[in-house]
Amino acid sequence: MARIAVIGAGTGAMAAAARLAVAGHRVTVYERSGTYGGSLGRYARDGFVFDTGPSLLHLPAVYRDLFVKTGKEPLERCVTLTQVDPASRHLFADGTAVSLPDASRAGVVAALDQALGEGAGTRWAQFLDRAGTAWDRSRRPLLEEPLRDDREVAARDPYPAPRRRRLLRPARQAATLAQIGAWELADPRLAALLDGYALSYGLDPRRAPAAAALLPYMEQTFGSWYVSGGMRELAGALYERCVLRRVEFVFGAEVVRVAEKDGRAAGVELADGTHADADHVVLGAQPGPELVPSQAWDATGTRSAGRAAAPGRFVVMLSLRGAREAGAVHRTVVHCEDGTGEQEAVFGGRIADVPTVTVSRPDDPSTRPDEAHEAVTLTATVAPHGPVDWTDPALRERFADVLTGRAALAVPGLRERILRAEVRTPAETAADTGAAGGSVPAPALAGAGGAFLRPGNRTALPGLYLAGGWSHPGGGPAHAGMSGALVAGLVVEGDGFRGSR
Template identity: 55%
Template structure:
């Protein structure tokens, strides 16, 4: 039995702690904040409740496996999990509206064909088929196994171009895929959104990102009743059941090392009160330091008078009418908030989130982080909230008359609550681009120290954070 200290009660830290305690290790979890969940934050006011981080779940099998391996129960025994159907509705840059089914490539192709022309549906489906090739080629080494000591095989993008032959050029970026294979500004907007939601520039990110729309439209999107905070609560309960020593309000200042010269290893952690907590293994779930400039999220929480109308999609994406302006605002030399950005309007059919007869909705936008933009300026935040709400009303104009109040959250709030530099959101790990988009490994140069969470392999996103915990637990092993 090893003494293990986990730093941080984000979802990666909680999941790793539960797995390691289950196999017999003595696990202590130290969290500087008074509560758990990390990015899965929560805001409550006047009987309305909102997720302040991620709101939807992909690949729920990751958390089904966690619950089964740590307590022999189903995920559905711990939370109410619902498939989101339709998967998304879209207001495209030219004003076209299209609704896409959940977990059905055939129905997605049919919907795009009906709205944009049969050729558009065929081209989108063909691109997703090549995204499937990326998924199959990289699923195990990129998601389920530790990053190899020699990651050079993952430096090459496995995306296969539509045309083959000596003269065929493989697309280098996601934007190349759109220009060469989709050839439609409306389809380009659909594809761009998968990059933008993680703060990635489609003009730079490798073509391999096509596995994200393939995965989402093949395997589906899911919602947890009560919001994803309920999932964080379920994983916390599993830690408690496995007798993890949970210490909230306990800040770790640094990892302590020991051993002979040349054979140093992690031997514990130094706490803010000056005491040392000894350990055989230290697992760090804190946000990585030194990551600057990556975009964050602006979130607008909406308390709405009256019940949610029947038939309203859970997720509506309003696309930016000017792609060049949005990319310049996010990734140009002088980052700024885009006045008409790509945004998600989330309206869950969940009576637990609002007082009887009312509705809670959330708008999310990818924005520059705290630093390049001063998100602590109340006037700036208020003005941008006005712009975002006006843009969202293009898709749902009735919201304006029903608004009781709104609350804006910025990358500055994320930074203050989670420690993420600038409030940045970690992206998924991607093959290609000579390894530029691979997350750092879970191991460390210092023996006995491991890293877990969205800032490390296999990258950001709730499912990948859970995979990170699985990988780290496997690296530590059983007693």
């Protein structure tokens, strides 16, 4: 039985902790804040309850596998999952609206043809077919296996972009998501739909490789799922599973350094000066040179260390009077008119004049005090804290008002119904999670020579492993859960571990 220190109590870290405890190891989790869950936060007041991070679960099979392998009680006996249908409603700048059914290719085709014109659905379906090929090509090396040292497989773009013939000039293929929208989808609304998926994950469509097509493919193929009570319930169930497996949690314990002895990780040093010995250390937080010994950092973080901070999320939580109207859609995306301008602002460290806004309206009695009220959450991807001062009260109020105005296109009589509005910005995310600038890590992507990969789970320092959204295979609840499984496999089986089969 080995002693294992886990830094952070996010979903990836807890996923690793639960699996390692089941394997017979003594696991202690050190969390800088006073609670578990990482980005799966919750805000509650006067009977209204809101998710402060992701609001839907994709690829629930990741957590079904985790709960089956860490105990006799499956996931669905710990939380209630409901497939969201329609998966999303989209309001485009020209006034067109379309609701997309969940996990139904034929339904999506029919809906797009009816809303956008004959042929739009077919073009989207053909795009998803190519995205499916990319999924088949990259699923194992990108999601189910530890990142290879040479990274050659993941560096190649798996998306089979058709060649675009041009008169008297060489044929070209789409290399970015924005080029797919312009060259293959041939409709600005379909392009906006595709861009919206990338932006929601914190990716710039102009730079994200064509392999980012996997993101809409995963959602539309495997579905979108709502956890009753909010995503915080999933974090709570994972925490309880860890406790059941005798994982020890120490809250309010900030780790300032991974200790190294005789050329391997030997424990953690805490802010209060104490030292905890360990045979293995799992880092479930954002790696940094101040936290990780230099010999490990060189191998795990240099590819991303020089990049600008990733975007964060601006969240407005609205407590509304009045009941949720019949037929209201759980998730509506209000697309902006100038997508390029928004992208230039978000990824250039500025505030977009008119952002794309996601409106979440769960039909869940546990999120509201009674049936005469409703809890609605507005979310926009924004530049991180630093380039933008998200602590500025006037700026926060002004931008929250912009989001509310956009959301009013989706929620009838929104402004007149507001009882209270609470705002959460990247500044709060940075304070709560320790992520620089309040950035939210995006999923790893193949292609672009490996520029969108995350540091591998195994580091150059023996005994030190990386789990969670800042490591392979990247951000989001499902990907973080996968990283926990990969770390557990590497610790239990050693360097010969090649992923689950």
